[in-house]
Amino acid sequence: MRRIVNLILVLALAIISSACGEVPRIQAESRLFPEINLEFIGKYEIASQSLPKTPLGGLSGLTYDQKSDRFYALSDDRSQRAPARFYTLNIETSENNGQISQIQGVTVENVTFLQDEIGQNYSPQTIDPEGISLSPRGTLFISSEGVPKEGINPFIGEFDPVTGQIKKQIPLPERYLLPTEDTSDPRGVQENLGFEPLTISATSTVKDDPFRLFTATEASLTQDTSPTPPANVPVRLLHYVISPVGPPVIVAEHLYLLDEAPKGAISNGLTELIALPTQGSWLSLERTFGVFGFGAKLFQVVNSGASDTSTVISFQEGIDRVKPLRKKLLLDLENLEIELDNLEGMTLGPRLADGSQTLFLISDDNFNVEQSTQLLLFKLS
Numbered sequence: 001m002r003r004i005v006n007l008i009l010v011l012a013l014a015i016i017s018s019a020c021g022e023v024p025r026i027q028a029e030s031r032l033f034p035e036i037n038l039e040f041i042g043k044y045e046i047a048s049q050s051l052p053k054t055p056l057g058g059l060s061g062l063t064y065d066q067k068s069d070r071f072y073a074l075s076d077d078r079s080q081r082a083p084a085r086f087y088t089l090n091i092e093t094s095e096n097n098g099q100i101s102q103i104q105g106v107t108v109e110n111v112t113f114l115q116d117e118i119g120q121n122y123s124p125q126t127i128d129p130e131g132i133s134l135s136p137r138g139t140l141f142i143s144s145e146g147v148p149k150e151g152i153n154p155f156i157g158e159f160d161p162v163t164g165q166i167k168k169q170i171p172l173p174e175r176y177l178l179p180t181e182d183t184s185d186p187r188g189v190q191e192n193l194g195f196e197p198l199t200i201s202a203t204s205t206v207k208d209d210p211f212r213l214f215t216a217t218e219a220s221l222t223q224d225t226s227p228t229p230p231a232n233v234p235v236r237l238l239h240y241v242i243s244p245v246g247p248p249v250i251v252a253e254h255l256y257l258l259d260e261a262p263k264g265a266i267s268n269g270l271t272e273l274i275a276l277p278t279q280g281s282w283l284s285l286e287r288t289f290g291v292f293g294f295g296a297k298l299f300q301v302v303n304s305g306a307s308d309t310s311t312v313i314s315f316q317e318g319i320d321r322v323k324p325l326r327k328k329l330l331l332d333l334e335n336l337e338i339e340l341d342n343l344e345g346m347t348l349g350p351r352l353a354d355g356s357q358t359l360f361l362i363s364d365d366n367f368n369v370e371q372s373t374q375l376l377l378f379k380l381s
Contacts, residue, residue, distance in 0.1 A: 033300050033328045034278065038359070039379040040336055044103035046373040048365075054082035054111055057367045061086075061132035061198065061272075062345035062360060063140070069350065070109070072140060072161070074132040076344075076364060078147065083113040083121035084129050085164070086140070091360070093377070095352070103377055114142070115165040125150050130344075131198025131215065131272070135242075137207035139167065143215055145194030146178075153177050154194040156215060170213070170240060170248045173310070175221060186222045193219040193269065196344070199282065201275035210243035214282070216256060218269035224315040232257040234315040235270050237325065253310040255324040258286060259297060265290035272346040273301075274359075284327065285346050285361065294340045296333040296361075302326050333376075341374040342366060348380070356381035 049056050061074035071089040078084070088110040093103055113121050114129065131143035140161050146154035154177075156170040176195075178188040189195070196218040202211040216237040219225075224234050235256040242248045261268035265288045272285040280303035288295040307323040315322075333340055341363035349358035356379050363374040 032302055032304055032326060034281075036300060036330060037379075037381045038298070038331055039381075041358075041377040041379055042102045043338060043377070044106065044375045046106050046375060048369075048373070049108070051087075051108060051111055054085060055367070056087065056108060057081075057365050057373065059087075059362050059373055060130050060196070060344045060364045061142075062347045062362045063132050063134045064347045064349050064360075065134055066350065071347070071349070071360070072132055072134065073345065073362065074129050074142065076128060076130055077367070078128050079122045079124045079126065081367065084127045085111055085113045086129075086132060086142075087111055091349070091375070093358075103375060106375065112161070112164040114159065115163065117166055119163075119165055126152055128154075128192070128194070130194070130196045130218075132345075133198050133200045133213070134161075135200055136202045136205055136209065136211050137244075141170075141198060141200065141213060143195035143198045145192060145196065145218075146189055148178055148189060148191045151178065154189050156195060156198070156213075170242075173238075173250070173253075175223065175313075176217075176236075188222055189217055190219065190222055190225070193217060196269065196271050197273040197284070199273045199275045201279070208244050210241055212251075212275070213240040213242055213248070214238065214273055214275060215240075216270055216273060218271060219258070220315070223313065226316050231260040233261075233268070234258075234319060236309060237273075250310070252308045254303065254306040255309050255315070255319060255322050256284070256301070256327075257319075257324050259299075259329075262288055262290065262292075262295060264292050265295075271344040274346055274348060283330070283346070283359075285343065287343050289342065294342055296340055296343045298330040298333065299327040300330050341372050343374070343376070352379065354381075 058075040058077045059073045060076035063072050072086050074086045090107040092105045125147050128145040130145050133141050140159045143156045146152045157166040158168050195215050197216045199214050237254045237256045239251045240248045268288045271287045274283040282301040284299045284301050286297045304326045306325045343361050344364045345362040349360050359378040359380045361376040365371040365373045
């Protein structure tokens, strides 16, 4: 009997000790990741349609203009079905007692073709538009993954939202660019895995005030790709400060680790980022595709003393000495029990009467008749 009593005491002490150690860990995590409540409102399928001079499809990026209460949706068409472009969308929602109940309809109000420095539409296979974000000065920043197989480098450009013409490009570090004749070592973005996410953080709506721009690659750079990929694939995130005085400045680069790909996955990547009001925090969207269809996860991401990786030549040797960005799973969208499509775009939308924020996700149908342009709506508080 005494042995049994002693065993019970030992187990009880172990449980208490474990619990005492667990409380500080939970408290520390709550300080690191402020509580976010995410409520799924509903989904809407944007019907396939042909617009003047262009089909609607390939929607890979989404951003919201509060002044006009309109959304800009970027197509990832490489100027093959029509010139590279973005669409102006009016997303109509119903609201009851300050709460959105559903998406009522989506109207495509305009199509704007992207133009190069001399005002010409981009030729086929010279651009791969993926990310889009509206800046405080009313311009659109758009990222292109480039077309490595055609020798076309990625770029990030600032575009006029009315004419669609590029105003300037943001300088990129050489490690993101394709090798030149003077560079024998492989480097740069991989085909269709370049600058997919793009987001802007602004503490002011004054157009002449500085703001921050964040972008990341969908997967590893060529020089970071290991012959035996690790479970958590390394991705680089760039942080710029953009102001009206002087060129854009790179503040830092950080390591973002993808979640482990699910069984049967063919592709797995970071498709979108949203900068949150708290400095150094984001929402991230990771999307997978495989034999079991599409999957997607939303994460909270924070910069808790993450290492600056701008001097790291390659991650092939490992990341033991690198402190990555911290992230926490917010929602596995497979738990919504709806059939997911190829979710790639994400933006914060209008605020509700109770002060909470709407969050929209949009899918890229790849111009495939067996897929759909899916719009998901959430309430974020």
